[in-house]
Amino acid sequence: MNTELGSLQWHSFRNDANTAASAHGIIRLTGINTSNGLTFLTAAQPDANTTAYAVNGPVEIAAGSYGRCVLLGPCVFAYDTGTPAFNDFYSAKSGQWTANKTGSFIRCLGIINSTNKFALGVIGGAGGDSIIGKLDADLTYRNASGVA
Secondary structure (H helix, E strand, O other), X not given: OHHHHHOOOEEEEEEOOOOOEOOOOEEXXXXXXXEOOEEEEEEEXXXXXXXXXXXXXXXXXXXXXXXXEEOOEEEEEEEOXXXXXXXXXXXXXXXXXXXXXXXXXXXXXXXXEOOOOEEEEEEOOOOOOOOOOOXXXXXXXXXXXXXX
């Protein structure tokens, strides 16, 4: 497994939450910042209003500290409850760092460690689910009244 996960594209982030981001936890992206010529993402704990997320690396990141995260592709993620199965979908849940069996942020490939609740998944794995058709009327942003 080291071969596959060793080739991930890591991105630096600062944990701006007031609690530590758990190892392999879901982080809410809040923006970017630059310090000493280096640009990094800023992040906090998921809330009910955000849809931009990433997955923290294998180390817990203290509040105000820097870590690394994955934005897309394969990742190890921490889940909250249940038994993740192949093709289950997981996403962020407001007020917690662990993934919850809702949404479509991560497509699960299987459990890596059931004791620590770590699973292997793919961020953006829901991208292949598309419907192609022709609308009968214009479809505007956040308006689901167009008929296919």
